[in-house]
Amino acid sequence: MKISRKIAGALALSAAAAVVLAGCTSRNDTGSSAAPGASEGASTEDLTIAFVPKLQGIPYFEAMNTGGQQAAEELGFEWLYQGPTTADAAAQADIVRSFIQQGVDVLFVAPNDPNSMAPLLEEAQAAGIHVATTDTDAPDSVREVFVNQASVEGIGQALTDTLLEAMGGSGKYAIVSCGETAANLNAWIEVQEAYTASEYPDAEIVDIVYAGEDQAMATQMATDLMNSHPDLTGLVGECTSSAPGVAQAVQDANRIGEVFTVGLGTPQSMLPYLESGASSGSILWDVEALGYLTGWAGVQLANDGDLGDTSSLTDESLADVEYDEASGVLLLGPPTVFTAENAGDYDY
Numbered sequence: 001m002k003i004s005r006k007i008a009g010a011l012a013l014s015a016a017a018a019v020v021l022a023g024c025t026s027r028n029d030t031g032s033s034a035a036p037g038a039s040e041g042a043s044t045e046d047l048t049i050a051f052v053p054k055l056q057g058i059p060y061f062e063a064m065n066t067g068g069q070q071a072a073e074e075l076g077f078e079w080l081y082q083g084p085t086t087a088d089a090a091a092q093a094d095i096v097r098s099f100i101q102q103g104v105d106v107l108f109v110a111p112n113d114p115n116s117m118a119p120l121l122e123e124a125q126a127a128g129i130h131v132a133t134t135d136t137d138a139p140d141s142v143r144e145v146f147v148n149q150a151s152v153e154g155i156g157q158a159l160t161d162t163l164l165e166a167m168g169g170s171g172k173y174a175i176v177s178c179g180e181t182a183a184n185l186n187a188w189i190e191v192q193e194a195y196t197a198s199e200y201p202d203a204e205i206v207d208i209v210y211a212g213e214d215q216a217m218a219t220q221m222a223t224d225l226m227n228s229h230p231d232l233t234g235l236v237g238e239c240t241s242s243a244p245g246v247a248q249a250v251q252d253a254n255r256i257g258e259v260f261t262v263g264l265g266t267p268q269s270m271l272p273y274l275e276s277g278a279s280s281g282s283i284l285w286d287v288e289a290l291g292y293l294t295g296w297a298g299v300q301l302a303n304d305g306d307l308g309d310t311s312s313l314t315d316e317s318l319a320d321v322e323y324d325e326a327s328g329v330l331l332l333g334p335p336t337v338f339t340a341e342n343a344g345d346y347d348y
Contacts, residue, residue: 056083063348067291114138156191170202173234218245237263247273
């Protein structure tokens, strides 16, 4: 289900209880525009929240943008969205600089290179901008919060379990990742390596390669891996461009049922491969909900709200949100395994 439909429904129900919505109006209302969960009396009418994704134009980040737009509509702030057209750290940095010059109130980034992004986040903070990360962290930076889609362990273990179940618990597999410096991808891979070694002693990761955010490149790399490892029985696509890429490679090679794939793919991009059997499962989360949560967190930052008070997040897709103050991580919840049976329920 789409978050926009679900949130709209939840808010419609809440409207019947005036006390729940006291002080919450849209940008065009004449009354108070305090957002749910924000400091009492704080206004979101002139609040600008910007989000710079790793890459603009791919289904994953466009779905995050949809969720952010929905949050802006319901909570009454201005949502700005712009990312590079290639997964390039320098191009992303230019966009961040532009938002700093514009003087936005809150700046969220999903950094392609966390280390090179850290000085820019410090520059933004010095300019009076609240800075945060979402989808991908920059842990060694001044970011105030990281809006995390799911725990590192949850994602890494779900990828491993889903693939090894299809492989019968043993065999050789390889990983086609994306950005070599992406903190989230590398953290998941570390979990996969340790979890495979401890829980699946008859399985082995034989190679890890990097295709950037290029689906065609991921397909080529997966093809090369199958050729160089004739006994390979599994492939992981570590991001939303490589997940369909590795499945396409298996389909093109007519090796469905011989080489099994899983990945982090959006439901609609993976549905044909899930239906054909080229993919055994797609591990992800409600991406639109992640975008909505990002917008909500921005309102809290701008108004000194309590990130730990998630009582205003009434939609079922946000029911498992948790905040860890020590690490500054706002967690969406556990990952979802998409299959041929449920992937069609989502429109991104």
